[in-house]
Amino acid sequence: MSWLAEFDVRLAELDARSLRRRRRVVAPLDGARMAVDGVPLLAFCSNDYLGLAGHSALRAAVHEAVDRYGVGAGASPMVSGHGEANAALELELAAAVQLPRAVYFYAGYATNASLVQALVGAGDEIHADALNHACLIDGARLSRATIHRYGHGRLDELEAHLAASAARRKLVISDTVFSMDGDIADVAALVALCERYDALLLIDDAHGFGVLGPQGRGALAAAGLIGERASPRVIYMATLGKALGVAGAFIAGPENLIEWLLQKTRSYTYATAAPALLAQALRASLACVLGAEGETRRAALHANQARLRERLAPGACAAVDAMGWRLAHSPSAIQPLIVGGNDAALALMAALQRRGYWVPAIRPPTVAEGTARLRIALSAAHTPADVDGLADAIAAEAADLQRLST
Numbered sequence: 001m002s003w004l005a006e007f008d009v010r011l012a013e014l015d016a017r018s019l020r021r022r023r024r025v026v027a028p029l030d031g032a033r034m035a036v037d038g039v040p041l042l043a044f045c046s047n048d049y050l051g052l053a054g055h056s057a058l059r060a061a062v063h064e065a066v067d068r069y070g071v072g073a074g075a076s077p078m079v080s081g082h083g084e085a086n087a088a089l090e091l092e093l094a095a096a097v098q099l100p101r102a103v104y105f106y107a108g109y110a111t112n113a114s115l116v117q118a119l120v121g122a123g124d125e126i127h128a129d130a131l132n133h134a135c136l137i138d139g140a141r142l143s144r145a146t147i148h149r150y151g152h153g154r155l156d157e158l159e160a161h162l163a164a165s166a167a168r169r170k171l172v173i174s175d176t177v178f179s180m181d182g183d184i185a186d187v188a189a190l191v192a193l194c195e196r197y198d199a200l201l202l203i204d205d206a207h208g209f210g211v212l213g214p215q216g217r218g219a220l221a222a223a224g225l226i227g228e229r230a231s232p233r234v235i236y237m238a239t240l241g242k243a244l245g246v247a248g249a250f251i252a253g254p255e256n257l258i259e260w261l262l263q264k265t266r267s268y269t270y271a272t273a274a275p276a277l278l279a280q281a282l283r284a285s286l287a288c289v290l291g292a293e294g295e296t297r298r299a300a301l302h303a304n305q306a307r308l309r310e311r312l313a314p315g316a317c318a319a320v321d322a323m324g325w326r327l328a329h330s331p332s333a334i335q336p337l338i339v340g341g342n343d344a345a346l347a348l349m350a351a352l353q354r355r356g357y358w359v360p361a362i363r364p365p366t367v368a369e370g371t372a373r374l375r376i377a378l379s380a381a382h383t384p385a386d387v388d389g390l391a392d393a394i395a396a397e398a399a400d401l402q403r404l405s406t
């Protein structure tokens, strides 16, 4: 078969296994509602956990920034793209996470994909949680360091690897909140292991910054490892397109490590800087997150989490239990409902869509075979009635399927 003909065959294979991903065209409506291919749906699929993406203060900041700075940054930050808004944002980000220094990147994926090779190379070792985000995995591969993956959350396994290691440079890499499971790494224990075994730690707080810890300062703050208690071995990374509601990412940590990464991270040096309009939107967002409004929004988010968990707890709905659908054990805004098969997950997604809810089915290879799921993402933008509506729709669908099967 010619190479060109092969693409059709391989796409058909994806179809046959229910693995072809399709994009939907969306437009925001009020609250957490979206028009999805023109149909209004209540969305439980956005990582805009605090509902800030459409906030009036952020919109106003962008309008002002466009008038003042125009649109594009024009060049890499290493050339002429490091504008005053971006510089101010970096100081505010460092203050937010109470670490000595921060650098603002235009995108999270690109940051992690090239950060790791600035730290380790051939002959060095990476110790990575098995469920780390794809960009950390890609970054590890690009570095050409030897990769040891430890079982998800298995710090005993990690410790055994570190204890047995003869490598001079050891880098431990972990998500804080795992993006498809919603559980949270034991950051304090990871830091302690790195101190004991002379390793560095890179943590990705994409789903924690803005949500976890006092004032939403993130996973390190939640573990009390900032300010005076910050470890010189930790590189903190977080993205700004989720709870912060905008786009981009940042790294923060000790002065010398951050200065080194600024010199050597290729996605920073060789990419055009983020536009000032995004930096200004982020400064407005950060002020909300750290202030009273952030407190109120986090409280609403946490109430929604508790409400959904109560409604879908084992024993709460016999039909849901009988279908074998179960909520993963998650203390975060990501509440996965494990369904099992790819087709079953897609069918449930479609059924909920007919009932007016949009909850994405997540299938392998993003998650392990046999654990296809609905990834329910909660937000402060959801009302309690929104959450009840989703739980009712899931229960009603389970009851219908049970009736059909008996």
Ligand SMILES: *Cc1c(COP(=O)(O)O)cnc(C)c1O
Residues within 6 Å of the ligand: 107, 108, 109, 110, 112, 133, 135, 175, 179, 204, 206, 207, 239, 240, 241, 247, 248, 249
């Ligand atoms: C979303 C995400 C990223 C990527 O960030 P972008 O800014 O969207 O490119 C990186 N790491 C984790 C854990 C994420 O969930």
